[in-house]
Amino acid sequence: MWLLCFTTFVIDTLTKQFAWRQFTPHGMSYPxxxxxxxxxxxxxxxxxxxxxxxxxxAFVVFVMAFAVxxxxxxxxxxxxxxxxxxxxxxxxxxxxxxxxxxxDRMTRGFVIDFISIGDWPVFxxxxxxxxxxxxxxxxxxxxxxxxx
Numbered sequence: 001m002w003l004l005c006f007t008t009f010v011i012d013t014l015t016k017q018f019a020w021r022q023f024t025p026h027g028m029s030y031p032x033x034x035x036x037x038x039x040x041x042x043x044x045x046x047x048x049x050x051x052x053x054x055x056x057x058a059f060v061v062f063v064m065a066f067a068v069x070x071x072x073x074x075x076x077x078x079x080x081x082x083x084x085x086x087x088x089x090x091x092x093x094x095x096x097x098x099x100x101x102x103x104d105r106m107t108r109g110f111v112i113d114f115i116s117i118g119d120w121p122v123f124x125x126x127x128x129x130x131x132x133x134x135x136x137x138x139x140x141x142x143x144x145x146x147x148x
Contacts, residue, residue, distance in 0.1 A: 001075070001088045001089075001091050001092040001095075002092070003092070004088075004089065004092030004093060004096060005091075005092040005093075005095045005096040005099070006096065007096065008092065008093055008095075008096025008097055008100065008125070008126070008129045009096045009097075009099050009100050009103075011125055012096070012097065012100035012101075012124060012125040012126040012129065013100060013103070013104075015114075015124070015125050016100075016104060016112040016114070016124060016125075019040060019042060019112065019114035020042060020112055020114075022040075023040050023041065023042050023114065024042075026042035026044075027041065027042065027043075028041065029041045029116065037117055037118040038115075038116070038117055039116040039117075040114050040115065040116065041114065041116045041122055042112065042113075042114050043112075043113040043114070043122040044110040044111075044112065044113075045110055045111040045112075045113045045122075046060075046109070046110045046111075047060060060105065061102075061105055061106060064098070064101065064102045064105060065102060067098065068095070068098045068099060068102050071094065071095060071098060072095065075087075075091045075095065086140050087137055087140075089133075089136060090132075090133035090134070090135075090136035090137040091133065091137075092133075093129040093130065093132055093133030093136070094129070094130050094133035094134065094137070096126070096129055097125070097126035097127065097128070097129030097130035097133065098126070098130060100124075100125070100126035100129075101124075101126045101127070101130075104126075111124065111126075112124060113127070115128075
């Protein structure tokens, strides 16, 4: 779990730094391929997901730090991951992504989002890792519950 957490954090940080330097001026769209819905565009996300609470930075940092701390405590419970080893991969993705966005917010005052696909909101590697981790966490739980 810790290796995946660290790897996710590093990849997220490096891709944000690359995008910030490469795609200037910020706010313009840079197509991955001509006539593609996949673009790069720098967006400063000052709020939570989808810009929610962007006007209250101190509260946003507090909420994110509390969420990361709570998730860390939950996942490192002595028996939790021993009993549910299938959650190790999603836990690493979620924690690494959450840390990536938290560090970005604490050092810059905003999170760098840069991946644009069609009409979806612009996101980053950390966002993708968190969403993927949540999906990978929910699917096995639902399968177990449906089996009775």
